[in-house]
Amino acid sequence: MRPPFAVRLAAPIMALCLWSGPSHAGPPSGPHDQLTIGLSSFPSQFHPDSDPEAVKSYLEGFALRPVTAFDVGWHNTCLMCTTLPVLDTDDVRIEERPPGLPGMAITWHLRPDLKWGDGAPVTARDIAFTAMVGRDPKSGFANTRSWGKVESVEVIDDQTAVLHLDEVSSTYDQLDTLLPEHLEGQIYAKAGGPGEYLRQSLYNTAPTTPGLWNGPYLPIQIRDGNTVVLEPNPYWAGEPPHLKRIVLRAVENTAALLATLQAGDVDMTPGEGMGLSVDQALTLARTQPNRFDYVFKPALTYDHIDLQLDNPILSDVRMRRALLLAIDRKAMVDRMFDGKFVIADSWVSPLKPEHSDQVAHYAFDPQASRALLAEMGWKPGSDGICVNEEGQRLSIPFAVTAGNKMRELLQQVIQSEWKQVCVESVIHNELPRALFGETLKQRSFQGAVLYSWLFNVTGSPRQIMGSDQIPSEENNYSGTNYAGWRNDTIDQDIKVVETELDAQLRQTAWDEMQHIYAEELPALPLFFRVEVHAIPKWLHGLVPTGHNDYAVLWSEQWRGE
């Protein structure tokens, strides 16, 4: 008797399907020579200056070094330069530009021993090339952090370049990653139309080309859309990397990532928003305290509630203060996050040198909240929700991104606490693309929206507080000052922190902005998150930084013992 057709078909189909290409990487030589890192996302492309993605920065940190970075002590340091440019030296000059406005000339000195992964030297021509591509409107770059303000570059010699900036900038001593002119130069020259360069760049068409990278590790395999294998760069001139192989594997469901970590298929998960969710990491730390070294690192992710300041109810600062006074942020942090999160007074983290403590603090005080509401004429109605003399009900729409478990939980707690002081909040959650793509962008929200911002170590708050950044038809809905806050002093202070070279004057502006923010409360500050890193006990030398110059920038110091 012959078996059914499907059975007869099964064997050849399965044999065909099981075929896979050869694995190019051989086994590592020792038990702790290989580190497998589990990530919850994977970059969509590998060009360092295209879409900003945290996971891409993390991954490329092993293989591509920026010229400068903030270290674990939050100090700006040279990674590829010999010294940082310093004010009042020949390396930093104020110069007059043709329109009669001041600009800057910054001299950078590259380390002479730097090489790309194919042995070609890293030179000042790479700086000039990167600046040229970076300021080309047709390049399609989104990351203009360093290059947008560079007007021209003078190449003095192989290691020295002078960057002419089109304005005086307080961040003149920071420089991003470079592109290899000897590989990308021809591609850029041949690329015709807008965005063509990014499409033809080797970073996207052949990302394992060694000459694209200059860090201690090179990506030797990128496969399956979820795995990158890195091995030491033979031309790396710094401290030789201790690990012989680093594997990055994305498991995009964090429940599965947690199980994969517990199964030992991955050795560690980083914080930095790329590993486990905070609640998962806290649970793991509680249930398996000795399995990993858990590092709780305060970070720059700022959770807050934006308020629609065009809403007459919310335009009164007393209302905003009443709402914040009614939220028990300490209890939230203690009960939901094991006391690890840091309560915020403004958008500036206490970890940042610009932080000021001389601002208004709003400890949980429901009585004070009720008193403020009464002062504004809001009295509790028959169902406990306040009404004013016109009979208007104190009701505020309240949104978070639907499906974000942590935010939905916070929202419910806040809703309950606001109800205690007679404020009704009506939950109206939306999917991220609807919330960020339309509701916030068009400023069509009527009440409160809880979400977070991730800030750099330095950088002005223009995008979230500048009055020129209120999304509107005029600016093509590009700004991110969603609350619609306008304050002339803030606008002036933003200009100062962006362009003033005197550190003391900049700090005065920072202090003033934080003071005004805490008084005016254009948004309700909640807390700064803590990132939880689960690190294997055998791995040493990994010190999380807590900011977006990740610990991977010093990965040559990681060693297994």
Add this chain to the structure above:
Amino acid sequence: MRRFILRRLGQTLLVLLVMSFVIYGLIGLMPGDPLDVMIASNPGASPEVVARLRVIYGLDQPLMLRYAHWLLAALQGDLGFSRTHSQPVLVVLAPALWTTCKLMLISFVVSVILALGLGIVSALRPGGWLDSLISLAAFAGISVPVFWLALMMILVFAVELHWLPASGRETVGDGSLLDVVRHLIMPVATLALANTGGFTRFVRASMIETLRMDHIRTARAKGNGEGRVVLIHALRNAMIPVLTVMALSFGTLFSGALLTETMFAQPGMGKMIYDAILSNDFNLALVGLLFATLITLLSNLAADLAYAWLDPRIKL
């Protein structure tokens, strides 16, 4: 037969054309545009940069004009670039397509074999203890969420027993056939179990009905053994309605293995289409969905051809 196939292929092209218009329009109607994702993660992107990028990606043009440009290029063989990957759409899709085909074909074959066996056994003694047991298992398979099943499998076989790897396609540095098979067992089992329950119920119902027909009684009266009666005379007839269900599920499997792919870190078409839609990657989402449509249409065509093979009385 040839005319039938040509006519159906012509209809397939027409459906794909209409679907491309509908999908492009629907994606365009969704809130936001591709650059919103970029802005949300990059508060430093100035309005000038955003405006410049809109022009570069053609987002300053009306939706229908963008569709017309895409269609014109597609007719010349250029399916466009993926904005998020900065790669031609087919280059991005090919590895995902391969992963999905592998998962889909193996799990489909496994589930069909299991369903045939269980469905036939169940139909031979309807109401018996074995039938009840199989029915219970089938309903459990239909009811259990794929997400939960996948997670339980990982916890049991990877975390507790350490028999199988939790995720990925192969161990870096190994890549042997055995290693690849070990990585495939759990995702295939999850997908197969999820489908087997439904298929089993269809096979059972169809077999019970067929076994009551006159020609089966005749086959038995002619002295054929029970095995031959069931597998040759009954199964062939019973498969006709079952094939329709399997053909329809084939397309669903193609684009709907999102959870399995995500849980077991085997990025395929389901995940790619999902990500493309979320990030407003118009070209990638469109071509991915068109592939899913094409597979569904072709699997239905294959089912129609199989009807004729199973029952020569059916004229195509």
